[in-house]
Amino acid sequence: MNWKFSNAAELLGRIGESGLGYAEWLIARDAFNAGIEAEAVRAEIGRRMMISRNAIEQGVASPKRSFSGLTEGAAFKVASSPLPPPVADRFFGLAITYALAVNEVNACGGRVVAFPTAGSSGIVPGVLWAWRDAREPGLNAESKRLQDAFVAASAIGVLIAQRATLAGAAGGCQAECGSAGAMAAAGLAVLEGMDFADAIDAAALSLKNSLGLACDPVAGLVEVPCVKRNAFLAANAITAVTLARAGVRSAIPFDEVVGAMKAIGDAMPAALKETAEGGLAATPTGRAWKERIL
Numbered sequence: 352m353n354w355k356f357s358n359a360a361e362l363l364g365r366i367g368e369s370g371l372g373y374a375e376w377l378i379a380r381d382a383f384n385a386g387i388e389a390e391a392v393r394a395e396i397g398r399r400m401m402i403s404r405n406a407i408e409q410g411v412a413s414p415k416r417s418f419s420g421l422t423e424g425a426a427f428k429v430a431s432s433p434l435p436p437p438v439a440d441r442f443f444g445l446a447i448t449y450a451l452a453v454n455e456v457n458a459c460g461g462r463v464v465a466f467p468t469a470g471s472s473g474i475v476p477g478v479l480w481a482w483r484d485a486r487e488p489g490l491n492a493e494s495k496r497l498q499d500a501f502v503a504a505s506a507i508g509v510l511i512a513q514r515a516t517l518a519g520a521a522g523g524c525q526a527e528c529g530s531a532g533a534m535a536a537a538g539l540a541v542l543e544g545m546d547f548a549d550a551i552d553a554a555a556l557s558l559k560n561s562l563g564l565a566c567d568p569v570a571g572l573v574e575v576p577c578v579k580r581n582a583f584l585a586a587n588a589i590t591a592v593t594l595a596r597a598g599v600r601s602a603i604p605f606d607e608v609v610g611a612m613k614a615i616g617d618a619m620p621a622a623l624k625e626t627a628e629g630g631l632a633a634t635p636t637g638r639a640w641k642e643r644i645l
């Protein structure tokens with residue numbers, strides 16, 4: 352079996368040649384690369400899903416306040432307000448709440464799964480666990496259907512990492528939260544019954560909408576704008592799948608969107624790549640926070 356691919360078109364080709372489903376193929380590839388059985392890969396997926404679930408539970412259970420004071424319990428506030436929120440349905444409300452919760456736990460030094468990074472760790476589990484809670488509460492971390500959604504999301508991360516970057520320091524926040532939004536869109540798309548090729552197109556829709564996003568963390572801490580940005584990129588993913596389900600296609604294929612992301616990241620000044628020297632970090636209030644904290 353040829354396990355190599357360098358872009359989405361090749362990945363879809365390999366999966367098609369194999370006769371396997373996308374998740375089976377990707378898990379078999381991981382198992383081959385790690386020298387373990389596919390069941391062991393699935394067990395690890397389930398274990399990491401539960402780490403993200405525990406972060407959600409912690410984040411909504413009580414206000415999370417970080418040492419710096421920049422994180423102040425946004426997830427608890429949203430979770431404590433009556434759901435469904437007046438402007439959205441229960442799934443949407445849970446998704447943004449969960450995305451905040453995981454990232455607040457990260458900001459407070461708690462345990463999360465980098466998905467694909469710690470700063471963007473709330474978006475994928477936020478959207479996918481919210482879908483589980485709102486739509487199919489009978490599914491759990493051992494359920495193939497839910498695991499396969501995390502696999503679809505992970506595949507998008509692999510595709511972006513291979514051709515661009517997932518690091519804010521190299522490509523701006525488009526590479527971290529932007530990638531996570533695309534990953535969440537793919538996972539949500541398969542949960543909504545779309546095939547993997549269409550899920551990749553939904554990922555393209557989401558990624559296009561975060562191109563150029565700067566990495567400008569106040570005081571160099573992964574809190575502002577990171578925590579709330581997780582909620583907004585969760586919304587991005589849900590919007591992408593809403594469009595994709597209705598038959599709206601990305602005018603630019605996924606692989607070309609990733610290429611554009613790489614080019615934009617390369618053109619970004621260093622001040623907008625995690626140096627905390629530009630953007631929000633350089634505002635008068637951002638600088639005042641930095642002086643107070645450091």
Ligand code: SF4
Pocket residue numbers: 470471518519520523524525527528565566567568572573574575576577625
């Ligand atoms: S702003 Fe920078 S540090 Fe914060 S999540 Fe985005 S890439 Fe990470």
